[in-house]
Amino acid sequence: MTIMTRFSSWLDHRSGAIDMMHGSGGRATAQLVTELFVRHFDNPLLAQGNDQAAFDVAAGRLVMSTDGHVISPVFFPGGDIGCLSVHGTLNDVAMSGARPLYMSAGFILEEGFPLQDLDRIVASMAAAAREAGVPIVTGDTKVVEKGKGDGIFITTTGIGIVPEGVSISGDRASPGDKIIISGSIGDHGVAILSRRANLEFETEIRSDTAALHGLVAAMVEAVPDIHCLRDPTRGGLATTLNELAQQSRVGMRISEAAIPLKAEVHAACELLGLDPLYVANEGKLVAICAADDADLLLAAMRSHPLGAEAQVIGEVVPDPNAFVQMETTFGGTRIVDWLAGEQLPRIC
Amino acid sequence: MKYVDEFRNGALARRLAAAIVREADKSRMYHIMEFCGGHTHAIFRYGVQDLMPGNVRFVHGPGCPVCVLPIGRIDNAIELAERHSATVCSYGDMMRVPASERRSLLKAKAAGADIRMVYSITDALKIAREHSDREVVFFAIGFETTTPPTAVAILQAKAEGLRNFSVFCNHVLTPAAIQHILQSPEVRALGTVAIDGFLGPSHVSSVIGSRPYEYFAEEFQRPVVIAGFEPLDVMQATLMLIRQLNEGRHEVENEYVRVVTHEGNLKAQALVAEVFELRPSFEWRGLGDVPYSALRIKDAFSEFDAEKRFQVTTRRVRDAKSCECPSILRGAKKPTDCKLFGTVCTPESPIGSCMVSSEGACAAYWSYGRFRQDAGVSGVRTHKEAAE
Numbered sequence: 257m258t259i260m261t262r263f264s265s266w267l268d269h270r271s272g273a274i275d276m277m278h279g280s281g282g283r284a285t286a287q288l289v290t291e292l293f294v295r296h297f298d299n300p301l302l303a304q305g306n307d308q309a310a311f312d313v314a315a316g317r318l319v320m321s322t323d324g325h326v327i328s329p330v331f332f333p334g335g336d337i338g339c340l341s342v343h344g345t346l347n348d349v350a351m352s353g354a355r356p357l358y359m360s361a362g363f364i365l366e367e368g369f370p371l372q373d374l375d376r377i378v379a380s381m382a383a384a385a386r387e388a389g390v391p392i393v394t395g396d397t398k399v400v401e402k403g404k405g406d407g408i409f410i411t412t413t414g415i416g417i418v419p420e421g422v423s424i425s426g427d428r429a430s431p432g433d434k435i436i437i438s439g440s441i442g443d444h445g446v447a448i449l450s451r452r453a454n455l456e457f458e459t460e461i462r463s464d465t466a467a468l469h470g471l472v473a474a475m476v477e478a479v480p481d482i483h484c485l486r487d488p489t490r491g492g493l494a495t496t497l498n499e500l501a502q503q504s505r506v507g508m509r510i511s512e513a514a515i516p517l518k519a520e521v522h523a524a525c526e527l528l529g530l531d532p533l534y535v536a537n538e539g540k541l542v543a544i545c546a547a548d549d550a551d552l553l554l555a556a557m558r559s560h561p562l563g564a565e566a567q568v569i570g571e572v573v574p575d576p577n578a579f580v581q582m583e584t585t586f587g588g589t590r591i592v593d594w595l596a597g598e599q600l601p602r603i604c
Numbered sequence: 605m606k607y608v609d610e611f612r613n614g615a616l617a618r619r620l621a622a623a624i625v626r627e628a629d630k631s632r633m634y635h636i637m638e639f640c641g642g643h644t645h646a647i648f649r650y651g652v653q654d655l656m657p658g659n660v661r662f663v664h665g666p667g668c669p670v671c672v673l674p675i676g677r678i679d680n681a682i683e684l685a686e687r688h689s690a691t692v693c694s695y696g697d698m699m700r701v702p703a704s705e706r707r708s709l710l711k712a713k714a715a716g717a718d719i720r721m722v723y724s725i726t727d728a729l730k731i732a733r734e735h736s737d738r739e740v741v742f743f744a745i746g747f748e749t750t751t752p753p754t755a756v757a758i759l760q761a762k763a764e765g766l767r768n769f770s771v772f773c774n775h776v777l778t779p780a781a782i783q784h785i786l787q788s789p790e791v792r793a794l795g796t797v798a799i800d801g802f803l804g805p806s807h808v809s810s811v812i813g814s815r816p817y818e819y820f821a822e823e824f825q826r827p828v829v830i831a832g833f834e835p836l837d838v839m840q841a842t843l844m845l846i847r848q849l850n851e852g853r854h855e856v857e858n859e860y861v862r863v864v865t866h867e868g869n870l871k872a873q874a875l876v877a878e879v880f881e882l883r884p885s886f887e888w889r890g891l892g893d894v895p896y897s898a899l900r901i902k903d904a905f906s907e908f909d910a911e912k913r914f915q916v917t918t919r920r921v922r923d924a925k926s927c928e929c930p931s932i933l934r935g936a937k938k939p940t941d942c943k944l945f946g947t948v949c950t951p952e953s954p955i956g957s958c959m960v961s962s963e964g965a966c967a968a969y970w971s972y973g974r975f976r977q978d979a980g981v982s983g984v985r986t987h988k989e990a991a992e
Contacts (some may be wrong), residue, residue, distance in 0.1 A: 439908050465886050531649075584650050585612055586612050586615075586650040587614040587621075588650050588652060589651045590972045590973070591649070591971065591972050593972070595969070596952050
């Protein structure tokens with residue numbers, strides 16, 4: 257990547273739009289990279305201008321995760337596709353117990369996408385990366401013709417180092433373990449739905465999008481032998497529990513009454529006929545640990561701002577079918593199944 | 605959450621359950637058909653069956669608008685998009701329902717047809733206004749609950765002079781279907797399906813009132829209790845049905861008094877009457893042809909009737925050979941009686957309509973009640989089983 261330092265005129269951030277030239281690899285691409293991406297992401301490795309970032313890593317187990325972000329609308333209460341693309345990947349790295357080190361970002365932009373929006377999104381990514389202390393050190397930009405994209409797609413990749421003695425994996429849940437959630441569920445999904453075309457409704461709910469590696473660091477320090485960690489994003493808490501149950505070949509029993517749920521999220525889900533257990537989160541995690549460690553882990557979580565509302569919501573049980581079952585607040589029991597397709601509002 | 609949590613109170617549920625146990629006569633069975641998918645959903649989602657004594661059984665009826673729409677009408681909707689290049693707007697639940705030749709609206713969409721998922725008919729109107737160069741067809745399905753909005757949209761389209769908007773009308777009527785079930789040989793002559801009483805559909809009755817059920821409560825001597833969709837509503841209505849059955853009564857009672865009146869919503873009824881008229885007969889999936897059980901658009905609004913505009917003819921299409929949806933919809937079989945259930949027919953790859961809709965009996969069984977099966981517990985039994 258060769259970065260030019262001077263261009264005939266500045267990029268028009270206010271009224272300009274992405275055009276095919278910005279993806280040509282020529283001068284316009286270089287200008288976009290310099291005046292937008294590098295300006296916002298600003299760090300020594302990126303500023304080197306190489307096609308790759310070279311850095312030393314400490315000895316240990318390296319983890320890597322990648323995530324594509326295609327979200328509509330790109331701006332929503334509490335966030336946007338930019339900060340989401342940073343938090344999503346950092347959290348996937350962190351769910352191994354790792355400390356995230358570096359990230360990359362790839363952009364696929366649709367011809368006609370306003371530069372002002374791109375600027376806002378990239379600024380949001382940069383702020384999220386700065387706050388997380390994880391620099392974006394390499395990237396890529398492509399432009400597709402009008403009608404062949406949905407404005408903007410962002411793919412981010414992150415790498416991190418797992419501290420010694422930590423072995424967190426989805427297949428380590430065993431009967432007797434406790435299941436803990438870090439806070440209220442469904443905030444992100446409802447915030448997005450509230451701004452989706454044809455379905456706009458008034459709500460105070462904001463997305464919970466956040467980088468969780470700080471919380472994870474505190475948890476790992478308190479209880480190095482956490483068995484499983486996962487962020488219940490798309491598909492919500494229900495899908496995450498089913499994934500972990502299947503990976504570990506165990507069953508789970510959770511209590512509906514113990515699951516934190518904001519009144520506004522509850523109300524929105526009732527209105528739309530959605531089950532909050534399946535609604536997406538972007539700043540929450542599920543932890544599974546030995547029963548003896550649960551109090552210690554819960555205390556560590558609650559002492560961190562992102563885990564202040566942490567709750568034990570159930571326990572792991574033996575079950576060859578790997579069913580997740582829930583005691584309802586009503587006093588009955590029901591299975592919490594995988595979701596088939598997208599959850600849709602009911603007809604009547 | 606106010607006005608909702610009150611109807612999901614576990615302590616109240618236990619008290620109601622105790623009353624049901626106390627009042628249910630141990631020497632007999634109580635087979636209660638919930639006609640409406642909303643009730644099926646509530647029963648499974650909240651585990652209501654867990655709180656019932658062994659002799660009180662819920663029989664799942666045909667009250668899911670997605671489940672009862674015959675395959676030929678889904679083929680019609682696909683043809684409107686493919687052959688007539690119309691923009692077909694559909695509720696989400698319809699998108700995955702299998703049509704002929706393993707097709708569906710979703711597959712037709714993926715193949716390039718302009719089929720859009722909407723949340724209400726007003727979205728379809730909006731699309732028509734914004735794309736005056738395209739024919740926009742709303743794929744209207746549902747019982748009496750969703751009919752008034754369709755009437756309003758047609759009146760609105762007429763007032764605006766929208767020339768590119770029409771409705772493919774598949775609205776069906778509840779009382780006619782319940783009557784049809786009670787007249788079926790399985791219930792009346794053969795006695796292979798036991799139905800002692802009905803939980804009446806609450807949202808439907810918010811429009812039509814409780815009065816339309818009086819005829820067949822009397823004629824067929826089966827009590828009906830109009831019940832809300834909350835789990836406590838279902839339990840309270842069940843208790844009311846048990847009391848009626850114990851006392852040998854067969855009346856229409858209204859548990860859902862917070863919404864439903866005897867006469868219903870007269871304004872909505874007037875709107876429906878202005879735009880729609882009865883079809884002499886309409887095919888229901890699972891029930892076959894049911895006389896006077898559906899609505900069509902009146903001639904005065906024929907310009908908004910997609911059937912006339914595009915000269916739609918419906919071909920009769922049989923369900924997959926081994927699929928038991930028809931019997932399940934009539935309450936004659938339970939989902940686990942079907943060989944396809946949970947083998948080739950799952951929510952991910954549904955063969956029959958009962959597995960597609962979240963309100964279908966098979967989907968509810970699969971999603972909420974699968975563990976009961978494994979534990980040897982069944983949510984529903986037919987009369988024959990109960991006798992054994």
